[in-house]
Amino acid sequence: MKSVASTSDKILDVAQSLIVAGGYNGFSYADISDAIGIRKASIHHHFPAKAELVAVLVDRYTMQAQAGLQSLLEQAASPADQLQFYIDYWRSCIENASQPFCVCAMLASEMQMLPDEVALRVRAHFRNLAAWLTSVLQSGVEQGLFRLDRRPEEQAQMLMASVHGAMLSARALGDPGLFIAVVGPEIAGLRASSC
């Protein structure tokens, strides 16, 4: 029994894929209107202002991401697997083009001209992701799976930057395989056997 997505969910879904493609200024209420066959004014009924729509969208994205990362902690056996599943998730998103970029990475690039309510939430997502990576690396070190050159929080920032930079290169050069070509070696280098 699959419940049909509500109108506001459909609006957020479309808006998200439009943001992934072109950022905050890269979509309009008219674009969403065309995509889901509803009038512009009806979208304003659900989300009075654009900044609010995107703020809700980022909240939803952050919560989904947090839930996904949490379930990775519970399902994947070791920190090494947790990291591997995380990048495998993005690899498949990029390779089947279902979501070829992180919404928050996209918005972060426009940080300087984002409404405050959106900028705040994007920043929170970066902090959450960095914290998750830090804890996974930390656990890996404690279990003797990883040998890090730096403190876990520094190494986590390096890894996060690699992931976002790899997404960007894959997009810039039109080569989805570039993502894993960049990120794969990066996590391989963290393994205890590397030195």
Added chain:
Amino acid sequence: MKSVASTSDKILDVAQSLIVAGGYNGFSYADISDAIGIRKASIHHHFPAKAELVAVLVDRYTMQAQAGLQSLLEQAASPADQLQFYIDYWRSCIENASQPFCVCAMLASEMQMLPDEVALRVRAHFRNLAAWLTSVLQSGVEQGLFRLDRRPEEQAQMLMASVHGAMLSARALGDPGLFIAVVGPEIAGLRASSC
């Protein structure tokens, strides 16, 4: 004897800083008009269409970058120094906020909805930068300065991704120091003494 910048150069300068802040859709002819005290129509005299303006801008940026990277090869003694000067350049750009992001990295994030003439040029810049980094790493290996885990071209892609990802993190978290905190260790890991 310093020649005064021409109007078209001033237009490109302003457009560049606006793109760095908000991307292709983040600026308008009216914004440029306000910034340099000239009418919108006068900008259209120099650059009939927006896509053309940005294409010229990216051409100029790519040529400046190529010249800068070339002079780094000539001025810096060793490949290790060349790499160091390259990231020092970006560190200072980010820390004094003169240019806190790479124009082409910014545009690359919007690749999917860029006019063809712009997308083409952005992609070319990525290829140029990757090629430069590859040749520097290659030279470093030949001189026994670097020990790489991967082929130079792969390692160059990883380094480029790190640089762009570090810019993004610095911006997202509002912490300019994060750039060097991420990229510094990354190039330190390439040095022959690391293993």
Added chain:
DNA sequence: GTTCGCCTTCCTACTAGTAGGTAGACAAAC
């Protein structure tokens, strides 16, 4: 069990303002 009022959702029709772009006049420079 039907009428009443409220709420949700969507609609048509509109606003003020901004987008990129054009036409043509004018003045100075070559």
Added chain:
DNA sequence: GTTTGTCTACCTACTAGTAGGAAGGCGAAC
């Protein structure tokens, strides 16, 4: 005397957002 650069004035299309109303669901009052 033509080219170059700027201007005023304008255009069409699109932007986010608003006003006001129609259709239907739902629970309580009668």
